[in-house]
Amino acid sequence: MEQACSHAEGLRRLESMLLLRAFEAALLRQPKPGFQLLSRGEEAVAVGICTVLERSDPLLCSGRSIAMALARGVPSGGLLAELIGKDGGPNKGRAGRAHVSMPSIGLYGAHGVVAGNLSVAAGVALAQQQLHTGAVTCCVFGDGACGAGALHETLNIAALWQLPLLLVCDNNGYAVSTAVRQGIAVEQLTDLAAPFGVPAVAIDGTDVDDVVTAMHEAVTAIRAGSGPRFIEMRCTRMGPHSTATREERPSAELERFRDTDPIMRYEQRLRALGWLDDAKLAELQAAVATAITAAEQYAADAPWPDGDEALRDV
Amino acid sequence: MSRLFFREAIARAISEEMQRDPTIILMGQDIAEHGGSYAETRGLFERFGAARVRNTPVAEAVTVGLAAGAAAAGLRPLAFITYVDFLMIGLDPLVNYAAKLKFKSAAQLTAPMVVKATAGAKGQGPTHAQSLDSWLMNVPGITVLAPSTSGDAYGLLKTALRAPGPVVYIDHKRLFPLGGEVPDGETLVPVASAAIRREGRHLTIVAHSYMSLVTIEAAKLLAKEGIEAEVIDLRSVWPVDWDTLEASVRRTGHLLTVEEGQEVCGVGTEIAFVLQERLDGLRVARLGARRMPVSASPVLESYALPDAERVAASARRLLQRARQDDVAVTT
Amino acid sequence: MIRKLIIPVELGDVEVRLLDWLKSEGDAVAAGDALLEFETDKAIVVVTASGDGVLRRVLFGSGDWMKPGDVVALLSSTADEALPAEGEVGDVLQVTFDVT
Known part of the structure; x- marks a missing residue:
């Protein structure tokens, strides 16, 4: 299942994924208030989703939001400032990773409570329906959220009211340390949508072209008025749950994850197509490095937020 | 002044505000054809239609979440929670999302939503009769209004439906059997006015x-x-x-x-x-x-x-x- | 004999609003006749006479607010009995209440 795309678009997808990974590597060099949730291994999900969504299509995501925000178009300097709690970010440093939003580009935001964004996304979708905007609301959540009642309630109401809502489960295999099989009783996560008559597919979330194809199909159908859809995107969380969590998975398993690295896979595909060689890759990496350096400079120069000003927005 | 039952004052406030503001929608259990648990939405479904007066399943979490999300995206939802005790099930989207939204988005998003709930003891027992106002007043970002007369139910609910952020409007079971004077013209009771x-x-x-x-x-x-x-x-x-x-x-x-x-x-x-x-x-x-x-x-x-x-x-x-x-x- | 029709005290701490008289002053009333309708916050209540008589004086009109225990009307056994002064009526007319 490959979405035919142009040479230029293929390189854009790769560069976008490279930026996500390099950005998170740069973030690790920054002081960390609290902890960060990284998306290494899940870049294809973020890039694929944002490739298909229009800017007018509201996007909500989980607290694993950094890749999603970058892919959506939050400037990397502003995002870096936001993540370390400085003014100059889209939310003046108040939101951080778990709550970053940028409504001007349709990013209604991350939500730090697992499964907490589901019913909110249904509400955003309801507003699109009621205001006849024609927009599709996309909500990305982790496999951990599939054990929460919020998903049941959201699927039910979305099906009842035929909301223009796309539910995307970013299944990276683990809720912190709990494997999907240990936490969720259903055989397939897509089975959760079946009782509500919500069409659901499971796809390889490490293949950015597959993600684009599945998104296209779902978004087109929802925009045509066919009600909600569910996509499970299977990928691997290549690192620990958070920057503050121990990695306890066996090293043999982590070794295997290398084969599912979406960036490595996509590089191979583009090379096979003859669209990428070492020189081109170095060029893309250099462009990414320049962007990251600029982002680091922006974040370093950004002021700290003002408490009195923040207080006025309560 | 006209003397109205408490529920009639509520219905009049909502009806006037829905007429004035087409982004107001109602969501809650039994509020459509049934006309509300206290008959306080009687006539609104017939007047404003199924798209604006929506019955929900018995699912307070998603009801409040829907309201919060819809508010963030341009509607002005009024969510009915039959007994305030059940608001506990919907506290996450109210407290973790709506109450913090303006702050955490740096005022780019707001959640102008109203949760209407009924509190108080009148024979319903441990989980249908509590008064939780102090829990809610503890949360930065939430306005908590509580009328004791028909006139204030009318004036406070109208204020709530024009407020910039989340409001929890709490009335009381023992107020519904009573009548009270309600101004004939539009009279709002502002927040922070004892x-x-x-x-x-x-x-x-x-x-x-x-x-x-x-x-x-x-x-x-x-x-x-x-x-x-x-x-x-x-x-x-x-x-x-x-x-x-x-x-x-x-x-x-x-x-x-x-x-x-x-x-x-x-x-x-x-x-x-x-x-x-x-x-x-x-x-x-x-x-x-x-x-x-x-x-x-x-x-x-x-x-x-x-x-x-x-x-x-x-x-x-x-x-x-x-x-x-x-x-x-x-x- | 003169009897008074009251709003039933069993309704408790409520207010009620008179909707309509189904009989007028001077009308003969037979057991089983509906006399008036009032509403509570929750229900419409139809008051039905349990005995015969004549509706002599109506003390509240449509739209008026009343409380349990309020005297709504006076009835007499025959049409020409003299009505007593205020407060001298002791007996309560037996009625049934049909709540919808």
Whole structure:
């Protein structure tokens, strides 16, 4: 299942994924208030989703939001400032990773409570329906959220009211340390949508072209008025749950994850197509490095937020 | 003025606001054809249609979440929670999302939503009869309104439906059987505007919701003994009308707070503390529910809750204690 | 004999609003006749006479607010009995209440 795309678009997808990974590597060099949730291994999900969504299509995501925000178009300097709690970010440093939003580009935001964004996304979708905007609301959540009642309630109401809502489960295999099989009783996560008559597919979330194809199909159908859809995107969380969590998975398993690295896979595909060689890759990496350096400079120069000003927005 | 049942005042407020603002939608259990658990939405489904008056399943979490998300995205939802006890199920989107949205988005997103819930004991027992106002006033970003009359139900609900952020409007089961005067023209009751229900010079009694009516009865008992109580109905639990309260206690020097919820970390505890900070020498007492769940047994229910006699007794004790202190100081 | 029709005290701490008289002053009333309708916050209540008589004096009109215990009307056994002064009526007319 490959979405035919142009040479230029293929390189854009790769560069976008490279930026996500390099950005998170740069973030690790920054002081960390609290902890960060990284998306290494899940870049294809973020890039694929944002490739298909229009800017007018509201996007909500989980607290694993950094890749999603970058892919959506939050400037990397502003995002870096936001993540370390400085003014100059889209939310003046108040939101951080778990709550970053940028409504001007349709990013209604991350939500730090697992499964907490589901019913909110249904509400955003309801507003699109009621205001006849024609927009599709996309909500990305982790496999951990599939054990929460919020998903049941959201699927039910979305099906009842035929909301223009796309539910995307970013299944990276683990809720912190709990494997999907240990936490969720259903055989397939897509089975959760079946009782509500919500069409659901499971796809390889490490293949950015597959993600684009599945998104296209779902978004087109929802925009045509066919009600909600569910996509499970299977990928691997290549690192620990958070920057503050121990990695306890066996090293043999982590070794295997290398084969599912979406960036490595996509590089191979583009090379096979003859669209990428070492020189081109170095060029893309250099462009990414320049962007990251600029982002680091922006974040370093950004002021700290003002408490009195923040207080006025309560 | 027209005399209206409490539910009619609610229906009129909602109807007028829905007419004025096409982004208002209603969501809740049994609010469409059925007309609401208290018949307070009667006629709205017929008038405004199925898209704007939506029945929801018995699912408070998604109902409040829908309201929060829809509010963030341009609608002005009014979510009905039959009993405020069930709002616990919907607290996550209210507290973790809506209440923080303006702050955390740096004012790029807001959640102009209203949760309407009914509190208070009237025989329904432990999980259908609580008063949780103090929990909600504890959350930065939430406005908490609580009428005790038909007129205030009308005026506060209209205010709620124009507010910039999340409002929890809480009424009380014992108010529905009553009628009350409602202004014929549009009259809004602003937030942070307490009402002096009865003037008095000996002590100030601050209450809200149904306890305002109980307190007025208590003041009548006290008046027979020559004690003149000033009764203030908060109407707006948060933000509080500190100026009206402070002016009153400066006149009376004594404050009794009365509420149907728990005394511990209660509405009255907060009010008494702040007013003591503002006024040296203010003597305070508080009265709330006894520290036990509300029971469906009428005997246990009334044992748990303040009534006019207990309010009057607390007022007497406060004044007596104050007199003893005065004697102790002068001797 | 003169009897009074009251709003039933069993309704408790409520207010009620008179909707309509189904009989007029001077009308003969037979057991089983509906006399008036009032509403509570929750229900429409139809008051039905349990005995015969004549509706003599109506004390509240449509739209008026009343409380349990309020005297709504006076009835007599015959059409020409003299009505007593206010407060002298002791007996309560037996009625049934049909709540919808």
